[in-house]
Amino acid sequence: MSSAAIEFSRQNQSRFLDELKALLRIPSVSTLPEHKTDVRRAAEVLAAELTRIGMENVRLIETGEGNSGHPLVYADHLHAPGKPTALLYGHYDVQPPDPLGEWLSPPFEPTERNGNLYARGAVDDKGQMYMHVKALESLLTTSGALPLNVRVILEGEEEVGGEGIAAYVASQPADLKADFALVSDTEMFAPGLPTLCVGLRGMIYTEIEARGAKTDLHSGMYGGAAPNSFIALSQIIAKLKDESGRILIPGIYDSIIPPSSEELAAWKSLPFDEEHYRETEVGSRQLVGEPGYSVLERTWARPTLDVHGMPGGFIGAGAKTVIPAQATAKVSIRLVPGMTPTATFAAYRDFILHLAPPGVDVDVRLIHSGEPCLIPVDNPYIQAATEALHEVWSKETVFIRSGGSIPIVGDFARHLNLPSVMMGFGLPDDNLHAPNEKFLIANFYQGIESIIRFLEIVGEKAPS
Amino acid sequence: MSSAAIEFSRQNQSRFLDELKALLRIPSVSTLPEHKTDVRRAAEVLAAELTRIGMENVRLIETGEGNSGHPLVYADHLHAPGKPTALLYGHYDVQPPDPLGEWLSPPFEPTERNGNLYARGAVDDKGQMYMHVKALESLLTTSGALPLNVRVILEGEEEVGGEGIAAYVASQPADLKADFALVSDTEMFAPGLPTLCVGLRGMIYTEIEARGAKTDLHSGMYGGAAPNSFIALSQIIAKLKDESGRILIPGIYDSIIPPSSEELAAWKSLPFDEEHYRETEVGSRQLVGEPGYSVLERTWARPTLDVHGMPGGFIGAGAKTVIPAQATAKVSIRLVPGMTPTATFAAYRDFILHLAPPGVDVDVRLIHSGEPCLIPVDNPYIQAATEALHEVWSKETVFIRSGGSIPIVGDFARHLNLPSVMMGFGLPDDNLHAPNEKFLIANFYQGIESIIRFLEIVGEKAPS
Numbered sequence: 001m002s003s004a005a006i007e008f009s010r011q012n013q014s015r016f017l018d019e020l021k022a023l024l025r026i027p028s029v030s031t032l033p034e035h036k037t038d039v040r041r042a043a044e045v046l047a048a049e050l051t052r053i054g055m056e057n058v059r060l061i062e063t064g065e066g067n068s069g070h071p072l073v074y075a076d077h078l079h080a081p082g083k084p085t086a087l088l089y090g091h092y093d094v095q096p097p098d099p100l101g102e103w104l105s106p107p108f109e110p111t112e113r114n115g116n117l118y119a120r121g122a123v124d125d126k127g128q129m130y131m132h133v134k135a136l137e138s139l140l141t142t143s144g145a146l147p148l149n150v151r152v153i154l155e156g157e158e159e160v161g162g163e164g165i166a167a168y169v170a171s172q173p174a175d176l177k178a179d180f181a182l183v184s185d186t187e188m189f190a191p192g193l194p195t196l197c198v199g200l201r202g203m204i205y206t207e208i209e210a211r212g213a214k215t216d217l218h219s220g221m222y223g224g225a226a227p228n229s230f231i232a233l234s235q236i237i238a239k240l241k242d243e244s245g246r247i248l249i250p251g252i253y254d255s256i257i258p259p260s261s262e263e264l265a266a267w268k269s270l271p272f273d274e275e276h277y278r279e280t281e282v283g284s285r286q287l288v289g290e291p292g293y294s295v296l297e298r299t300w301a302r303p304t305l306d307v308h309g310m311p312g313g314f315i316g317a318g319a320k321t322v323i324p325a326q327a328t329a330k331v332s333i334r335l336v337p338g339m340t341p342t343a344t345f346a347a348y349r350d351f352i353l354h355l356a357p358p359g360v361d362v363d364v365r366l367i368h369s370g371e372p373c374l375i376p377v378d379n380p381y382i383q384a385a386t387e388a389l390h391e392v393w394s395k396e397t398v399f400i401r402s403g404g405s406i407p408i409v410g411d412f413a414r415h416l417n418l419p420s421v422m423m424g425f426g427l428p429d430d431n432l433h434a435p436n437e438k439f440l441i442a443n444f445y446q447g448i449e450s451i452i453r454f455l456e457i458v459g460e461k462a463p464s
Numbered sequence: 465m466s467s468a469a470i471e472f473s474r475q476n477q478s479r480f481l482d483e484l485k486a487l488l489r490i491p492s493v494s495t496l497p498e499h500k501t502d503v504r505r506a507a508e509v510l511a512a513e514l515t516r517i518g519m520e521n522v523r524l525i526e527t528g529e530g531n532s533g534h535p536l537v538y539a540d541h542l543h544a545p546g547k548p549t550a551l552l553y554g555h556y557d558v559q560p561p562d563p564l565g566e567w568l569s570p571p572f573e574p575t576e577r578n579g580n581l582y583a584r585g586a587v588d589d590k591g592q593m594y595m596h597v598k599a600l601e602s603l604l605t606t607s608g609a610l611p612l613n614v615r616v617i618l619e620g621e622e623e624v625g626g627e628g629i630a631a632y633v634a635s636q637p638a639d640l641k642a643d644f645a646l647v648s649d650t651e652m653f654a655p656g657l658p659t660l661c662v663g664l665r666g667m668i669y670t671e672i673e674a675r676g677a678k679t680d681l682h683s684g685m686y687g688g689a690a691p692n693s694f695i696a697l698s699q700i701i702a703k704l705k706d707e708s709g710r711i712l713i714p715g716i717y718d719s720i721i722p723p724s725s726e727e728l729a730a731w732k733s734l735p736f737d738e739e740h741y742r743e744t745e746v747g748s749r750q751l752v753g754e755p756g757y758s759v760l761e762r763t764w765a766r767p768t769l770d771v772h773g774m775p776g777g778f779i780g781a782g783a784k785t786v787i788p789a790q791a792t793a794k795v796s797i798r799l800v801p802g803m804t805p806t807a808t809f810a811a812y813r814d815f816i817l818h819l820a821p822p823g824v825d826v827d828v829r830l831i832h833s834g835e836p837c838l839i840p841v842d843n844p845y846i847q848a849a850t851e852a853l854h855e856v857w858s859k860e861t862v863f864i865r866s867g868g869s870i871p872i873v874g875d876f877a878r879h880l881n882l883p884s885v886m887m888g889f890g891l892p893d894d895n896l897h898a899p900n901e902k903f904l905i906a907n908f909y910q911g912i913e914s915i916i917r918f919l920e921i922v923g924e925k926a927p928s
Binding site: 031032033095096098099102159160161201203205212213214215216217218219220221222223224225226227228230231233234235237238239240241243245277281282283284285286287288289290295298299302304305306307308309310311312313314315316317318319320321322323324327329330332334357358359360361367368402403404405428431432433434435436 | 495496497559560562563566623624625665667669676677678679680681682683684685686687688689690691692694695697698699701702703704705707741745746747748749750751752753754759762763766768769770771772773774775776777778779780781782783784785786787788791793794796798821822823824825831832866867868869892895896897898899900
């Protein structure tokens with residue numbers, strides 16, 4: 001065990017944390033046009049830091065038509081001939097912070113409370129992505145070299161669908177040639193329990209738009225004659241799932257590849273208390289979802305459908321008696337292995353157009369999509385990761401799936417033929433995409449150590 | 465026919481129109497707190513004008529708890545002993561202008577096009593209310609007196625429920641003692657067709673709030689386990705009406721007093737072309753509503769339910785994969801004679817609480833309400849109005865109802881024992897509560913003449 005890099009990381013913990021805080025102060029919200037320059041600023045800060053620690057060929061790669069997207073940050077260090085090449089991936093963009101009123105401290109002013117760092121992006125994914133940078137710094141500073149070859153690719157569009165990196169990976173696969181990818185954008189199953197994520201759900205994110213009258217109308221004058229776009233949309237949404245939570249889109253469950261009986265048995269042995277989960281994480285009166293499946297099966301291995309918001313009409317305080325001409329619902333479906341975005345969207349769209357009530361025109365738009373994926377656990381990089389985690393955490397690694405989507409993992413597999421090691425250090429109560437997002441500071445530090453050891457072990461095991 | 469006042473009004477048409485434009489430039493949007501000072505400014509402008517034309521005892525009357533509401537404007541001229549007293553009512557507040565993007569000219573910059581004046585409030589109700597003021601000016605300037613006694617009461621909260629005036633009418637009925645009310649806040653059935661409105665729908669305006677999880681959650685992590693507040697709300701809304709448009713709230717139709725067979729026969733003889741109405745006014749693919757009733761019956765004499773907007777969740781551009789903890793629907797029900805706000809809200813609330821799906825908590829709030837009303841047509845003021853309209857428009861008056869709500873008309877009947885004469889000059893395509901609200905300028909002028917003649921005829925017919 002190369003204690004030099006680990007020692008360096010321990011001695012520099014408070015500086016590493018200060019640097020992370022500076023990065024978190026940049027409101028790099030990729031979905032909001034008003035934050036476009038903030039997103040670029042975060043990219044520039046990261047490029048400067050990668051240069052400072054000794055990475056090479058550091059550059060921003062523009063994305064989108066006419067460079068309209070947020071840039072990728074690239075760096076490499078390819079001086080370990082005969083050793084494998086790691087592709088270190090992370091994202092520096094964040095979700096919008098709303099609803100702002102529910103944050104206990106401002107989302108872009110990182111605040112420490114009870115050993116946690118609270119900020120938008122603390123864990124998803126700036127904090128986790130920055131562990132990679134600090135692991136590389138620790139190795140480069142103490143050895144003047146890296147134990148293997150490394151490419152770094154950071155994106156600024158993960159929270160808006162990652163089109164830029166997807167196009168880049170598909171069109172320039174040689175630029176990212178590597179033997180495996182390391183992705184830290186997932187969580188540990190429980191505090192102190194080292195975890196590798198080996199399955200992700202995919203997603204289609206859509207908008208359903210219903211248009212009734214040609215213009216907004218007075219509900220007194222026209223109520224009883226004019227179609228109401230929100231009622232039409234509600235009628236459609238109410239028919240997408242039955243009362244029990246089963247999705248009613250024809251064929252949606254037909255092509256699913258179910259988990260193996262070994263995987264299901266392993267999930268049953270995980271420390272999961274449904275009542276504790278309901279009370280502390282979800283906080284609802286009861287849990288919902290498809291009957292006949294456990295919570296872990298429902299969230300990891302079954303498709304689900306959610307509505308995120310319904311823009312249109314009057315949403316101010318007080319009363320406006322309008323029949324809104326137009327209403328939109330933002331709806332997503334999570335996909336599991338065996339499902340494809342294309343087939344799922346086609347079935348979903350057909351079903352909705354079939355459901356459209358009289359008097360309204362309905363459009364269904366695909367905003368973005370990602371494939372589900374499943375990583376084989378018998379590859380040497382997963383083995384090395386298991387070993388590194390055992391050294392740092394003194395516990396056996398558990399293999400889980402995530403209900404979330406990291407579309408790039410599927411792209412790495414498809415275009416670069418890379419297995420991904422999803423080694424994440426978030427915790428289940430970290431409030432991803434929600435107010436009061438946080439990252440356990442101890443996990444930030446131990447995550448850096450885990451990554452240092454993982455890269456060292458991969459280098460050691462390879463023939464030199 | 466006292467041509468002096470009519471002549472004066474004709475000679476001053478362009479000044480009257482300029483004054484109206486100045487009033488329309490004040491964005492007196494009563495529902496938006498940021499326009500509170502604009503609402504007061506409109507009241508002050510009107511008080512100054514009433515003083516200038518010779519009205520007496522002009523004053524602002526504060527409303528609301530701790531004077532938190534928008535003021536009433538009062539004026540009187542009580543120098544016709546033995547003659548009846550008219551209470552002239554109008555409102556100077558307006559609806560919000562959104563969606564702003566659909567206006568062809570700015571909502572608060574009155575613009576003439578094709579003989580119409582376009583502005584928020586042009587017809588509802590600044591333009592119509594101002595006809596009263598200009599009729600009084602024409603009479604006072606030419607005679608130095610009025611043919612009857614007049615009180616003027618103008619409110620600034622009509623579009624937010626009119627609580628201030630309701631409380632004032634209920635608590636200070638002596639201050640508004642009169643023999644009849646004149647209300648110009650309705651429309652003509654067709655261009656050039658003099659119309660008196662003798663029935664109004666009432667309303668309950670409500671909010672339904674659904675709460676699922678304790679905070680917004682990531683739809684990847686929790687999709688399949690956490691209740692979705694928007695899906696719950698959609699399921700509730702979808703059950704409030706059946707597919708045909710019939711409201712499903714138990715008992716909602718039970719107490720309705722149907723129109724008489726004479727009234728129904730008169731409605732059938734009105735010049736109404738359903739296909740023209742669908743195409744030019746509503747602009748939807750087809751009309752909707754309760755089966756078995758004509759469009760006029762559905763909009764005038766049947767209760768209807770509309771959704772105005774569904775605040776909560778993510779409504780920005782792009783994608784945010786959140787399961788919203790909270791979602792609200794703004795829903796109103798229009799009431800017809802025989803129904804009461806209290807009983808309707810109770811039945812509606814009970815039904816919704818009964819419909820609430822598992823996992824969510826549901827609240828139902830009453831934002832405001834108004835009673836439906838029906839005016840007997842055999843009173844002398846309706847007769848005088850019919851005569852005045854015949855003189856000015858050279859056509860027989862038609863009696864219609866309105867699907868809209870003017871709660872104050874019910875309050876005048878209940879607390880002051882006054883019949884209201886609802887003599888309005890709007891047109892069916894005036895875009896009330898919608899973008900591109902307008903008022904036909906010729907109707908503004910002929911409306912002033914109609915009101916002058918109406919007040920003169922009431923004065924002439926009374927014993928002196």
